[in-house]
Amino acid sequence: MDVVFLQPSWISLVAIGIMVGTLVVAFLKKISLTYSIIIANFFVFLISLFFRTQIINELGFRPIYLSLQMFPNVYTLFTSMFVHSDFLHILGNMFVFFFMGIAFEQRVGPKKFLLIYLITGVCGALTHSLLNIDSMIPLIGASGAIFGILGAFAYAYPRDEIVMPVPIGIMFIMRIKVIYATILFAVFETVIVMFSVQDSTAHFAHLGGLASGVILAAILLRHRTDKQTQTTSISPLDYMQIKKDDTIDFSHLTKLVKTSEEKKILQRIEKENVLQVRNMWLEHFLEKVTCPVCNRPLNHLNRKIWCEQDHFQTDF
Numbered sequence: 656m657d658v659v660f661l662q663p664s665w666i667s668l669v670a671i672g673i674m675v676g677t678l679v680v681a682f683l684k685k686i687s688l689t690y691s692i693i694i695a696n697f698f699v700f701l702i703s704l705f706f707r708t709q710i711i712n713e714l715g716f717r718p719i720y721l722s723l724q725m726f727p728n729v730y731t732l733f734t735s736m737f738v739h740s741d742f743l744h745i746l747g748n749m750f751v752f753f754f755m756g757i758a759f760e761q762r763v764g765p766k767k768f769l770l771i772y773l774i775t776g777v778c779g780a781l782t783h784s785l786l787n788i789d790s791m792i793p794l795i796g797a798s799g800a801i802f803g804i805l806g807a808f809a810y811a812y813p814r815d816e817i818v819m820p821v822p823i824g825i826m827f828i829m830r831i832k833v834i835y836a837t838i839l840f841a842v843f844e845t846v847i848v849m850f851s852v853q854d855s856t857a858h859f860a861h862l863g864g865l866a867s868g869v870i871l872a873a874i875l876l877r878h879r880t881d882k883q884t885q886t887t888s889i890s891p892l893d894y895m896q897i898k899k900d901d902t903i904d905f906s907h908l909t910k911l912v913k914t915s916e917e918k919k920i921l922q923r924i925e926k927e928n929v930l931q932v933r934n935m936w937l938e939h940f941l942e943k944v945t946c947p948v949c950n951r952p953l954n955h956l957n958r959k960i961w962c963e964q965d966h967f968q969t970d971f
Contacts, residue, residue: 689756715793775803782863799864806868
C-alpha cells in the first residue's frame with residue numbers, strides 16, 4: 656500500500672509558519688496566548704482571502720487522513736484550527752474566544768491553557784471524523800478548541816462570569832455564569848445533532864471539544880486553590896466599571912519590577928489620570944511581570960496577584 660503525503664504549497668507553508676511562530680513568540684515574550692492565537696487566526700484568514708483554495712484544501716483536516724494510506728497528512732489536525740471560511744465564521748469564533756480565553760488563561764496560566772486548547776481542538780475533529788471516517792470534506796475552524804476551553808472553564812470555575820453570545824431563542828450577548836453558558840450550548844448542540852439538522856457546521860466536533868475540555872480540566876486542574884475557585888473572573892469590559900477613586904498600592908507592584916521597560920510602564924500607570932487608559936497600562940504591566948521566585952508568569956484577579964506554584968502572592 657502506497658503512503659500518500661500531500662505536499663503543501665509555499666503559501667500554506669507561510670501560513671503554518673505564522674501559526675507556529677506566533678505561539679513561540681508568545682511564550683518567549685510572555686504575551687497573552689489568547690491574543691496570539693487570535694492574531695494568528697486573522698493573519699491566516701487574510702492570506703486565505705487571496706489563496707482560498709490552497710489554504711482550505713491543504714490545511715483543512717479531512718477524516719480520511721486517519722487512514723493508514725493518508726496518515727502523513729494528519730498534521731492538519733493542528734493547522735485546521737487556524738483556518739476559517741468567511742468573515743462571520745472567524746468573527747464569531749474569535750469574539751467568543753476573546754472574552755472567555757483571557758479570563759481562563761489568567762486562571763490556569765499559559766502552558767495549561769495552550770495544552771487544553773490544542774488537545775480539545777484535536778479531540779473535536781476526531782469526534783467528527785469517527786462518524787465521517789471516509790469523508791474528503793475539509794474540516795476547518797477553531798470551534799472545537801473554543802468549546803474545549805468552555806468545557807474546561809465550566810468544570811474548574813463554574814461560578815465565574817463571562818461575556819458571550821447565548822442561544823436563547825435568538826442569539827444575543829450577555830454576562831452569564833460559565834456553567835450556565837456551557838449547559839445552554841451543550842443542549843443547543845445536542846438538539847441539533849438529535850434532529851440531524853443539515854448545515855455546514857460540524858456539531859459533533861463542538862460536542863467532542865466540550866467533553867474533552869471537561870475531562871482535561873478534571874486531570875490538569877484538580878489541584879486548583881480554594882481562593883481561585885471562590886473568586887470571579889474580570890472580563891475586559893469590567894475595567895470600564897471601576898470607580899475613579901479606586902487607588903492602587905504601588906509599593907506592592909514595585910516589588911515585581913525587574914526591567915527598565917516594566918519600570919517605565921509602572922511610572923506611566925502612576926501618572927495616568929484617565930481611568931480606562933490607566934487600567935489598560937496596568938493590564939499590560941501585569942502580563943509582563945513574573946514571579947520573583949520561579950520567574951513564571953503571574954495570575955491576577957480582583958486586585959490580587961499570585962504564582963500558580965504558590966511561590967508568591969500579593970495584592971495592589
